[in-house]
Amino acid sequence: MSETKKGSFFDKLPPSLIKKNNVTLIPEGAIGYLLGPTLALLGNSVLSAYFNKYMSDVLHVNNWAPAFFTWLPVISVIFVVIGNILVGRLMDKIKSKNGKARPLLLVSVPISLLALLFLFIFSPYNATDTSWHIGALLCIAIGYNLWFAFAYPMYYTPHAALVSLSTRNGKDRGLLATISNATMLAAIGLTNMILPFFFDLLFVPDLSGANGTPVYNEAKEIVNYVDANGNVLYDELASYNHWKIFVIALIVVTFAGALIEYFFTRERVTEESMGQDVAPKAALPIKEQWKICSKDRFWIIMMVFFFLYQFGGMIKNVSQVYFCTAMFKEAETGLYSVAHGGTLHASLSIIGAVPTAVGMVLALPLANLLGSKGKAILSGAIVAVIGGLIGLIAPNNWWVVVISFVIKALGSTPAMYLSLALLADVFDHQEAVHGVRTDGLSMTIYGAIMAGMTGLTTGVLNMVLSGVNYDVSTLQTNEALRGAMPWVFIGGETICYAGIFLIFIFMGVEKFSKIDHHAIVADQKAAAAAEGRQYISAEEKIRIEEGEEAYEAELKKQADAAAKEEARIAKLTPEKRQAEAEAERKLLEEFNALREAAGRPAYQE
16 A cells, blocks of 8 residues: 555545634534534444344344354454554555545545445345345345445544544544534434334335234224234335335435535644645554554553443444333333334433433533543443443333433443543653654554444344344243343443443543643654754644734633633642642653653653
């Protein structure tokens, strides 16, 4: 893979519509980091939540190809890891005026289109003949791996990297991280809150009356037909055709989202080398990046965190509709049904959206109150574990489950909204200590975790479903299913948050933030002096790009922050001032010990 040259395809792409050097909520935050990604992520949310159900309840793959149904998502994780390595390395090697992450958002579009075509449009179906099975398995295998191993990583890895590349301003980055993480919630929320109410269009009941016994509502109208075991009968061919129409709309939405995000985001950190009129550095080899990361305890904590966070969240998401279907009977008929389970699934998602929306507003203030994003995530993990334990007390009681879900959702919000900003702090710390950033390797691993966890958790769920002999036709009598699903849906995420609590006891990268930022500027000045070129400060860059008014506003913001800090120090007793000075001295010694171990000169304030 050769390094991208100036004047290449990526340089010829249209430029960003964001011109300001400072981050603004509108349009950059609201459109580039919220609207665009929400639309672009809808496709993955639908596939993660319902493709497994499409295979089991429409195509019945679990009946005629149980091994394929169980192992496809698990084996595909291998290809997901390979795909993310390729995407991360490509992002490392792109050197363009449009950034190194944003161009890949557009590259993901045609791959996404092809994957969805294989999964839903090209895949055959025949209700009366089994000869279509081999063709369907082939299309599903190709489409599944195209999506999760290449299309989604090609979008999600650069999408996630944009927060750390957007700016070095901690508050602005925290704002963008909050918004960026909210997009995943928004996409999943829209999918889980709205789509289940249209289950009768995607999982169409058989109303022909040719088979089964009719079920009536209170108005004495036939709502569906059931078999001898009380299970709803479905029109598989109609469901299959309706999914095709739905997916065409999904393709259009995915394309629009990626396009919006590309035009309304900007990589200011990537642009720094261009702003200093210096040739971009060659991509740091993966081996060298790994040497840095493998010895960085903060980086290791973040990667373990993302594994636990994503596993817990995804095992909850992929199992939620099965849990609701298996645990709660329909009041009118006294039967378990997919339609009723879908309605409860949507209701639970709507209820859970309230605390997560509240958490979006409170996450940053909580971090400021506690003094760090790490402490906020630690505190939230404790709340999430308590919520999970409540749910396991009575998992077949709807209101107990609702209370558990709400508490767990509230506890998860600091992790959801602050984690990318905290990861960006880790990147800054690595740059301050080692003189390089490990975005490429780190986002490769991060992307592999975020994309691969869908397959891994779906595989775990399918193993459980196979172990309890899940089949929609035996739903009424399958007590083993009702015994297993609470531990999958509630217990899995609860255990993960207990792990997050334990590892975040040792998270402390934010204590270096002030030194990190000063050291990075000092290194940039030293590099400019050594190369005989003029150093351009962030403030001067604002003057050049945005004019005198923006420059004065930036200086005033810095002066206000300095005055606020002086006022805080003035209120301290002499003893506390001395204690703070001693703490800063020790922190500088610890920082310089890290620089020395990295083979770099000490930083002097």
